[in-house]
Amino acid sequence: MNASTSEPARHIRLTSHPGQQGPTGAPPIQWGAADALARGPIVGSTTSRAQRNVIGTHSGGYGVYRALAVAAGNLVRGHRADLTNTAPTDDIGPYPQWSDAEKIVSIDPWGASVQSVYADYLARGYDIRPTIAVTKAHVHLPEVKQAIAFQRLQPDGKFLLEDGSAVVTKVAVEPVWWLPGVARRFGVKESDLRRALFEETGGMYPELVTRSDLEVFLPPIGGQTLYVFGDIRDLANPMVTLTARVHDECNGSDVFGSDICTCRPYLTHAIEECIQGAQKGGVGLIAYSRKEGRALGEVTKFLVYNARKRQEGGDRADKYFLRTECVAGVQDMRFQELMPDVLHWLGIRKIHRLVSMSNDKYDAITGSGIEVGERVKIPDALVPADAKVEIEAKIAAGYFTDGGVMTEADLAQVKGRGLV
Numbered sequence: 001m002n003a004s005t006s007e008p009a010r011h012i013r014l015t016s017h018p019g020q021q022g023p024t025g026a027p028p029i030q031w032g033a034a035d036a037l038a039r040g041p042i043v044g045s046t047t048s049r050a051q052r053n054v055i056g057t058h059s060g061g062y063g064v065y066r067a068l069a070v071a072a073g074n075l076v077r078g079h080r081a082d083l084t085n086t087a088p089t090d091d092i093g094p095y096p097q098w099s100d101a102e103k104i105v106s107i108d109p110w111g112a113s114v115q116s117v118y119a120d121y122l123a124r125g126y127d128i129r130p131t132i133a134v135t136k137a138h139v140h141l142p143e144v145k146q147a148i149a150f151q152r153l154q155p156d157g158k159f160l161l162e163d164g165s166a167v168v169t170k171v172a173v174e175p176v177w178w179l180p181g182v183a184r185r186f187g188v189k190e191s192d193l194r195r196a197l198f199e200e201t202g203g204m205y206p207e208l209v210t211r212s213d214l215e216v217f218l219p220p221i222g223g224q225t226l227y228v229f230g231d232i233r234d235l236a237n238p239m240v241t242l243t244a245r246v247h248d249e250c251n252g253s254d255v256f257g258s259d260i261c262t263c264r265p266y267l268t269h270a271i272e273e274c275i276q277g278a279q280k281g282g283v284g285l286i287a288y289s290r291k292e293g294r295a296l297g298e299v300t301k302f303l304v305y306n307a308r309k310r311q312e313g314g315d316r317a318d319k320y321f322l323r324t325e326c327v328a329g330v331q332d333m334r335f336q337e338l339m340p341d342v343l344h345w346l347g348i349r350k351i352h353r354l355v356s357m358s359n360d361k362y363d364a365i366t367g368s369g370i371e372v373g374e375r376v377k378i379p380d381a382l383v384p385a386d387a388k389v390e391i392e393a394k395i396a397a398g399y400f401t402d403g404g405v406m407t408e409a410d411l412a413q414v415k416g417r418g419l420v
């Protein structure tokens, strides 16, 4: 379904105007069209302005580093990527969801295969860049080695090697927002979304309010990384048991092992479940979103940690969400509404085992039409002592549990460590 009936944005003409369309101009984009050529390529290159058909540019926030490299003279302006041998290691799709303009609004389903599907455009000189890359890797994690030592996992030479490394397909995905669809996903008017994006980025993208004809925006935010255990094509087969975790970035725990939350233990538990699932003939998926600190950023996150630990009575589960709201104005800005898009891109129709307790993620996934079977909670033994505040507060707020839910009085008794 293609929704080209979006209402026009309130129009303010400043400096930019629609360019030429035609054989050498900006290709039209028909989001949700049945095939790649009818949909049209996404041209976000800054080198040929007449060919551009989007607002913003590639690589999310890293576009700023590209600007620095140009300014510093390290990068020649107009450099064209040599895409020799960069094609995906695995073919993915197309799946029916790719041509459903309601199912995918925040990534380009053709983003991995631009070299093949837009070969003709590339030959004519269009600077079309992949927004998705697919490769292979071996991942070494101490928790996986520990699981082997405790005989919870056994190397099989295929999914899990003797040295403890897991064999994966990994995929990097940059955001590509079709603004009419994103607005509908959030239940807001497209013109209001455009104006808020324009104003809250300090007027960084005037075309948001001057070019209602440009419907696609490459936002300056982080994307997603996927780690797949088993055959990536099995993700689209609802008969193959899928174990999946959708995880939001938490650098402090994921990388550095901070013990104030459950992020890394839950992530590594999910990886263990994914490896086991693949070994049993299924497939595993970790979808990792760059949304640090509930998409509030790490400075806000650390300010909240201080506020939690310095408040009267110390760090307590009953005040957990309040402290974040005091600093940030909201409890959470992750907005799971766009998260399922990548699952639809992979062709997923059923997640048999969802390794997540988040009600927001569960509601977003099931609300988008993907069936969820079992929900797998983090084993109690993996919750660090100082993370009890977080997990009990979240369970009381609606996170999945197969145990009891604490009362307000009980929550006040769940306390974390002081600042030192």
Ligand SMILES: [Zn+2]
Pocket: 250, 253, 254, 261, 262, 263, 264
């Ligand atoms: Zn965390």
